[in-house]
Amino acid sequence: MITSVSSGVVIDALTQRLSVATVALTGVQPEISGADAADTTSQALVHLAGEVEATPGPDIWLFLTAVCGRFPMAGEVQRAARILQLDGPEALASNALDNVAADPVSARPDLPIDIITDRAVVYADYCARHDNNSGIQRVTRAVAQRWAVWHDAVAVADTEERSGFRTLSPQEELRVCSFGLDTEVDHELEAAFSPRLIVPWRTTVLFPEVPHWHAARTTRELVAYSGNRACAVGHDMIPVVSASLRPQQESVFTLYLSSVKHMAKVATVSNSARDEFRGFTHMLSAQGLAGPRVETVMLPEDLGRPERPLQSQPPTRPRVVVPARQEIHKNVLMVVQAAHRLWSEGQDFELVLMGGDGLAKPLIRQAVAAIESEGHPITSLGWVSDDEMWQQLVDASFAVFVSLHEGYGLPVVEALACGTPVLTSNYGSQAEIAAHGGCVTVDPRDMDAVAAAMRELITCPERLVELRAEIDKRASRTWDDYARDLWEFTTDHGGGNQEVGR
Incomplete structure (x- = not known):
């Protein structure tokens, strides 16, 4: 909504929008002159309404946008088409102005259009x-x-x-x-x-x-x-x-x-x-x-991150990083509970949580506090910068990302881009990423399976060596590849269903 804009500014902007829309619809610049600016604009409005095709479609959508200084809202295109069919161009022009008067909060009549x-x-x-x-x-x-x-x-x-x-x-x-x-x-x-x-x-x-x-x-x-x-x-x-x-x-x-x-x-x-x-x-x-x-259209694995940072210092014990927001479906609490079980067994490792707040934060915070009170090495970093994220992933012995539901699973790819093995879920998009190497997969709903997989990676350094070798063999797909494939898909008028870019 705008305030304190003069009528002259509004009329000038409306005139510009009508002129540009007329050229787009007809290919011809209208030559209209009236007694004053308001009269000229009124004539231009009726002229443009007369050029509009009387069906719900691009012509009416553009006409309403030009008049209202906003895109048409639900039902407006259909109503405008009926008015044009039944009552003609002048009624259409009047209806469009009524739309602005009925909802002045949404309109921007002061803005020109491109x-x-x-x-x-x-x-x-x-x-x-x-x-x-x-x-x-x-x-x-x-x-x-x-x-x-x-x-x-x-x-x-x-x-x-x-x-x-x-x-x-x-x-x-x-x-x-x-x-x-x-x-x-x-x-x-x-x-x-x-x-x-x-x-x-x-x-x-x-x-x-x-x-x-x-x-x-x-x-x-x-x-x-x-x-x-x-x-x-x-x-x-x-x-x-x-x-x-x-x-x-x-x-x-x-x-x-x-x-x-x-x-x-x-x-x-x-x-x-x-x-x-x-x-x-x-x-x-x-x-x-x-x-x-x-x-x-497959996302890339070469994420265009800065040059891989060097490991900050050799770990004195396995370092496990959980790169996930504290949302329920990210399943971070499951990892924390599995880690607690392993500490109770006497396993020696540290756990680092890395990710922004979410609905699961209260439960995770409570679990972390209880574990800290027992003296176990757990750290919750919260949200971190990109530089800190990359450093944490490089320093990790392995990452754990066992989300219950993902569309892709970018943290898995980010860890792999740092040469760090990943424990992830055995279904959905995470399993798709894992299939190309460098990952161990488990049922993220099974505490025993998550704990067992973490135990293996903590106690078997040779397994981590194998996984890192698999990472080195993964095919590299870049953001350039993705953007190019996306352009070809979205601008291609062909049909058929297929996977792009793998």
């Missing part, structure tokens, strides 16, 4: 706003950076109203396209930044992130009616398939699926995630929908 028709658009809202760089953010940044260089793709974020796409500020541009580089923002440019609406039209729109749930009301209309080829990177369906293990508020994930069902393609990060999304698409026949084409 219509993107010949370049891909990459949704990077979370990455633009935050410095967090976990799994999904790594994927988003890697793709946005490379597509910008190779294909002049445009990274976008939501408006503050969550009702459309906008340009990134200089600071946000650095977060998305230069993250981790020693680059400073130009503070004068940042202070002078004024956003513009970015309107993709009949091009490719990629969602490597799950859109903010407040944006769901416009995302579905964009996917269904804008004429764009909307594609998503499918990370997982944990909020649906394993809902009991996730926060209750993640039920809004179903709003995301209401957009996914209208997309052209979903590029999943693993075969396990592929099977989940294909299961969802198979259900859509009940709605008369074909759903998106779903294929696996």
